[in-house]
Amino acid sequence: MLTEERRKLIMELLKSHEIVKSQELMKLLDSSESTIRRDLQEMEAEGLLKRIHGGAKRIVKLDYEPDMLEKSSKNVHEKQLIAEYATSFIHDGDFVYLDAGTSTYEMIPFLKQKDINVITNSVYHATALTDLKIPTMIIGGNIKLTTKAVVSAFSLQQLQLFRFDKAFMGINGIHPKHGLTTPDSEEATMKAVALGQAEQVYILADDSKFNKVSFSKVAALDEATIITNQLSKDIRQHFESLTTIKEVIK
Known part of the structure; x- marks a missing residue:
């Protein structure tokens, strides 16, 4: 050979x-x-x-942070399946936190008929939500130019004032050893705080995020329910001991 x-x-x-x-x-x-x-x-x-x-x-290499346009064009079908399934956990009367990200953005069309209040740190999400007449509060602070996420010390102070029935978040890396990670340390802190403020936390991530690691840790794998599309046998064997993964199989 x-x-x-x-x-x-x-x-x-x-x-x-x-x-x-x-x-x-x-x-x-x-x-x-x-x-x-x-x-x-x-x-x-x-x-x-x-x-x-x-x-x-x-060698586990750190992933970079793509902008919103680049992320929105990848794995669209999988994200839509994940997003539709994720909304089944939302009930009328819920206060819902929607983290910035393309996977959580795909949830918005499925929220139209629900009687809920949404809090978000995304300019994109807030615009789409209000266009659908969904009661929405946007966290204030500095806007990150690449992802249009609102991220700053002021944002964190506001976020700590609220409690949520459910929080839905995107993530860049899911790794059996390094947990849930994202490239930006400030965004990682925002996600970690939101996770602590919610009764139930869901991570929306297609299979391309598995076995990836980014710069900043958000949480351990067992601190949230991970909703994803059907995983390959090779990926699944690395996470077989984790009971908080829900695969959308269609």
């Missing part, structure tokens, strides 16, 4: 298994111990993996 073919297979294995053993690679790739050792050494030098005793582990 050519070197490039071996390396490609090693990277594919690391995507689905965070750690691979040298002995397993020798069998799967029909290669000698010295060949596998050399491959792993060279791949580590290129920053593709990290060698550990008896094998190698995947």
Whole structure:
């Protein structure tokens, strides 16, 4: 087998298994111990993996923060399925917090017939909600130019004054070790505070967010119910011990 073919297979294995053993690679790739050792050494030098005793582990790279336009064009069908299912947890009379993000934005059309009050820190969300005549309060403060989220110390002070029946949030990374993460530290703090102010918390995230890590931690995985689309077998096995994941299967 050519070197490039071996390396490609090693990277594919690391995507689905965070750690691979040298002995397993020798069998799967029909290669000698010295060949596998050399491959792993060279791949580590290129920053593709990290060698550990008896094998190698995947390097978890931090995700960047795309703007609202870029995010809104990705995985639209999955987000809509997740959003529709998420609204089934909302009942008349609820005070609902909608976090800024494209997944929570997709919930808005499904809220039209519900007798609720919505609090949000998103300019986009507030506009869409009021267009549908849904009673809405927007958190005040500085507006983040990329995502149009309202994020500042003043925003946090306001958020701490309120209690919510339910909070719905987007997230950038869901990882079995590092938990729920997002690139912006101020947004992470906003999400963490909102999480603490709600009786029930739901994270809306399609399967592309799993096994990803961003800069700032929001919460541990078991602090919220995660609503997602149907996960692959490879993803599910990393989260099999977590009972708070709800998959929308259609």
